[in-house]
Amino acid sequence: MIQKVMVMNLNDVLTALPAKHRAKVPQRANELSAFLSPEWHGLALKEAERAVAENKAGFIPLDAAKKTLRNGT
Numbered sequence: 001m002i003q004k005v006m007v008m009n010l011n012d013v014l015t016a017l018p019a020k021h022r023a024k025v026p027q028r029a030n031e032l033s034a035f036l037s038p039e040w041h042g043l044a045l046k047e048a049e050r051a052v053a054e055n056k057a058g059f060i061p062l063d064a065a066k067k068t069l070r071n072g073t
Helices: 010-016 039-053 062-071
Strands: none
């Protein structure tokens, strides 16, 4: 069975958006870099994954994290 795959570039995607949504897209959105994460973000994620793997960090429930941040503790 052959499966068809539709490939769209960024301009195709932006053109396909309804006008009311297209108006909300940042001016730089026609540049791919506007949608890419900065390099530091990838490095931070790798560091967090490493810390979890080495049991130097863990996860807490989102509600608990929010409470901690709000209370400054």
